[in-house]
Every structure is written in structure tokens, then in C-alpha cells.
Amino acid sequence: MNPAMNPGVVGNMAPVATPWFFYVLAGLAVASGLAVITRRNAVHAALALIVTLLSVAGLYLMLYAPFVAGVQIIVYAGGIMVLFLFVIMLVNIERASKERRFNRMWPVGLVASCALMGLLISAFIKGRALFPDRMVALPEASNTQQVAAMLYGEAGKMGAYTFAFEIASLLLLVAILGAVIMTKKKI
Amino acid sequence: MVPITTLHYLVVAAALFALGVIGVLTRRNVVIVLMAIELILNAVNLNLVAFSRMWGNLHGQLFAIFIVVDAAAEAAVGLGILIAFFRNKETINIDEIDLLKW
Numbered sequence: 377m378n379p380a381m382n383p384g385v386v387g388n389m390a391p392v393a394t395p396w397f398f399y400v401l402a403g404l405a406v407a408s409g410l411a412v413i414t415r416r417n418a419v420h421a422a423l424a425l426i427v428t429l430l431s432v433a434g435l436y437l438m439l440y441a442p443f444v445a446g447v448q449i450i451v452y453a454g455g456i457m458v459l460f461l462f463v464i465m466l467v468n469i470e471r472a473s474k475e476r477r478f479n480r481m482w483p484v485g486l487v488a489s490c491a492l493m494g495l496l497i498s499a500f501i502k503g504r505a506l507f508p509d510r511m512v513a514l515p516e517a518s519n520t521q522q523v524a525a526m527l528y529g530e531a532g533k534m535g536a537y538t539f540a541f542e543i544a545s546l547l548l549l550v551a552i553l554g555a556v557i558m559t560k561k562k563i
Numbered sequence: 564m565v566p567i568t569t570l571h572y573l574v575v576a577a578a579l580f581a582l583g584v585i586g587v588l589t590r591r592n593v594v595i596v597l598m599a600i601e602l603i604l605n606a607v608n609l610n611l612v613a614f615s616r617m618w619g620n621l622h623g624q625l626f627a628i629f630i631v632v633d634a635a636a637e638a639a640v641g642l643g644i645l646i647a648f649f650r651n652k653e654t655i656n657i658d659e660i661d662l663l664k665w
Binding site for chain 2: 504
């Protein structure tokens, strides 16, 4: 049943996404994020990063952002991770997997990062009045259309982000040229 | 059961961000450092999408899409630099990348 056809149903439906989904996805994301930065083998780290990306995509779905979730799966888990895996196969991992994993300054980095996380969370909790508890239910069925209207504009007018979209295409072009030139042996 | 609010998402994003910063600061393998940067960018994206839902408009989601574009460009250029470096010095250890150090 297409919810866009009868919008009255959407408001009355009990939400499918229960808090359990959130806790499972968040736990999976953090646990596999921990695996990314601790695994000795870079391929294992890449696979753990894919699990993190997929669970973050699930969190996007819970936040009524199906288009961003799709982009996350297609571009991140599909494109960028294939790039990472290719580079891991190109450089030799045997030597890197025998060496020490962490540099000499790792206790400092660990303490500094944990202090940063504590600072962020205490700031969130102290300033929780800034984050109202309301969670607006965005229209999910027309999400892609609304994103497209803001990106490309509609009815002949430019959208709010059309110019930024064109600049982003230029950025990707420059990045592709740079990557090709840097990886070529002889230009 | 406590309903899930924006604050829950912000805490998860802060944890992912801290994990990414730990990876950048402590690992010696450049590929894994780049993956940790992807973790940081994902934490920022999660914040933006959560705020987008809190305010009920789509600007946060648009910003998240642009950050995905930036992440793709950053990964391509970073891995290109990594391959060029590996061709010259036969290592991907970040402690041995000190050509510009005086």
C-alpha cells in the first residue's frame, strides 16, 4: 500500500521503529567502529567499517531520511569502500600486519579523545534545553522529491542548493583529476 | 521505555566521532587513518540528519548529502596520495612519512 495515496493513514499508524531498533543499530555502529580502529588486518577493518556504515544508514531510516540512507549505502558502502579495498590490495599488507598497530603516543591520543567525548556529551546534557524533545515526523514518501526540489529547483526556479550542487560537481571533477594524476607513473 | 530523542542520536554521534579521533591519533597504518576520517564524517552526518528531523525541514539532509560528496573526493585524493607515496618509499606506515619534517 502506497502511503502517499492515502496520507490519512500515515498519522494513525503505530511507528514501526521502536526504541529497540535504535539501541541495536547504535550498539552495532559503535562496536564495529571500535573494530575499525583496533583490527590489525586492514581488510577486517574495512569490513567492520561497512557494518558501521550500514547501521548508520539504518539510523537515517529511523530519522525519516530514506534518500540519505540510500546515498549512504550506494556511495559509501558501495563506492568508497570498494576504493578502500582496492588500495588495501595494492599496497602490501603483510608487512603492515606484522608491525605495531599503535604509535608511541597512543595513551595521549586515547585520553584526549575520551576527554573530547566527555566534553561533548556533558555539553549536550547541560544544554539539553537547546534540543527540544519533539521529533517532527517528516513526510517519508515524498522525501526524494523534496530533496530534488531543493537540489535542482522546481518550476523553472533554482533551488536553495542548486549552486552548491554545481560546485560539488566541480569538486568531484578536480578530485578525480588529482587522483588520476597522482597515481600515474608518468604523466 | 524512554522514547528516542535527538539527544540519543547526538550521544551515538559523539561516540563515533571520538572513535574516529582515536583512530586518527593512534594508528600507524595510513589506510586505517583514512577509514577513521570516514568514521568522523559519518558522525557529523548523523548529527545533521538528527537536527533535520528535530527542526522538521530538509536542510540538514541536504548538508549530509554534500558531506558524502566531500567524503568521496577526500577518499579518492587521499588514497591517490597514498599510492604515490607507496610507490616511492614502499611503506604505508605513518611514522615513516617524514619527508617534509625538518
